[in-house]
Amino acid sequence: MIFYFSGCGNSKHVAETIAAGLNDTLVFIPEAAREGRYEYTLAEGERLGFVFPVYSWAPPKLVLDFIGKMQLAAKPTYLFFACTMGDECGLTEKIFRKAVEQKGWSLSACFSVQMPETYIGMPGFKLDTDENAKRKIEATDKAMRGCIPRLQKKESFSKMIVGSLAWLKSHVVNPGFNRFATDDSKYHVTEACIHCGKCVNVCPLQNITLENGKPTWHGNCTICMACYHHCPVNAIQYGKATKGKGQYFFS
Numbered sequence: 733m734i735f736y737f738s739g740c741g742n743s744k745h746v747a748e749t750i751a752a753g754l755n756d757t758l759v760f761i762p763e764a765a766r767e768g769r770y771e772y773t774l775a776e777g778e779r780l781g782f783v784f785p786v787y788s789w790a791p792p793k794l795v796l797d798f799i800g801k802m803q804l805a806a807k808p809t810y811l812f813f814a815c816t817m818g819d820e821c822g823l824t825e826k827i828f829r830k831a832v833e834q835k836g837w838s839l840s841a842c843f844s845v846q847m848p849e850t851y852i853g854m855p856g857f858k859l860d861t862d863e864n865a866k867r868k869i870e871a872t873d874k875a876m877r878g879c880i881p882r883l884q885k886k887e888s889f890s891k892m893i894v895g896s897l898a899w900l901k902s903h904v905v906n907p908g909f910n911r912f913a914t915d916d917s918k919y920h921v922t923e924a925c926i927h928c929g930k931c932v933n934v935c936p937l938q939n940i941t942l943e944n945g946k947p948t949w950h951g952n953c954t955i956c957m958a959c960y961h962h963c964p965v966n967a968i969q970y971g972k973a974t975k976g977k978g979q980y981f982f983s
């Protein structure tokens with residue numbers, strides 16, 4: 733059973749590829765959480781997997797919260813995760829390992845892959861060029877062709893792109909990001925909006941409604957940026973940070 737989260741489709745692509753390779757089933761974490769589905773029973777020897785994007789050099793808080801609430805009938809015998817990120821994941825492995833060890837489970841394998849950048853909510857952050865994005869996706873597909881057979885054989889391994897200043901980024905910047913940079917009140921919509929409702933439908937947290945045809949954000953946001961990236965007329969902006977930066981989602 734593979735639990736996944738994805739805002740802009742990168743991690744969904746990775747989760748679907750792994751699930752196909754392992755002949756496994758997928759559970760979308762926000763949906764399971766919304767429906768209060770936290771209790772699971774694994775078949776004997778069944779793998780337990782997680783796939784998610786790296787958010788500020790750590791697993792997204794919603795993934796860690798979900799793991800905290802999960803209840804398994806028996807301890808998993810093989811537990812893995814795969815994470816996607818634009819560049820580097822800091823101490824994601826260590827943070828994830830601690831979260832599962834608190835449940836009495838142990839991590840068997842993990843790997844990180846680079847996918848096109850989705851975060852542009854602050855000055856200085858920008859998307860990949862089309863060429864770079866294509867290169868990253870091709871490299872990820874190649875990396876998965878290497879890792880999936882290892883998951884099939886239930887090998888223990890860790891292949892993570894940690895990057896520089898990892899402790900500082902994961903333990904100092906990350907808590908600050910979660911506290912101060914996940915504020916959806918900075919989202920606003922320009923006059924270009926054609927009231928199509930796409931942003932409502934793509935939000936994994938069902939955080940957007942159309943009020944008199946205009947998107948309204950309701951404060952339950954993980955800053956996945958799916959609403960911004962999917963708008964067909966680029967009418968959504970996040971403060972001034974996203975202006976003129978273009979859009980991307982995995983297709």
Ligand SMILES: Cc1cc2nc3c(=O)[nH]c(=O)nc-3n(C[C@H](O)[C@H](O)[C@H](O)COP(=O)(O)O)c2cc1C
Nearest residue numbers: 738739740741742743785788789817818819820850
């Ligand atoms: C809120 C947010 C924070 C991010 N933080 C990081 C990061 O710390 N390191 C990194 O390399 N990429 C970071 N990214 C980029 C994403 O991890 C990357 O683009 C990922 O593949 C997006 O996955 P998705 O399409 O499944 O949502 C961040 C993206 C978002 C939206």
Ligand code: SF4
Nearest residue numbers: 925926928929931963
């Ligand atoms: S996706 Fe864009 S155009 Fe469609 S309702 Fe949302 S903001 Fe308006």
Ligand code: SF4
Nearest residue numbers: 935953954956957959
């Ligand atoms: S409101 Fe936008 S950024 Fe926030 S969770 Fe929904 S789609 Fe993601």
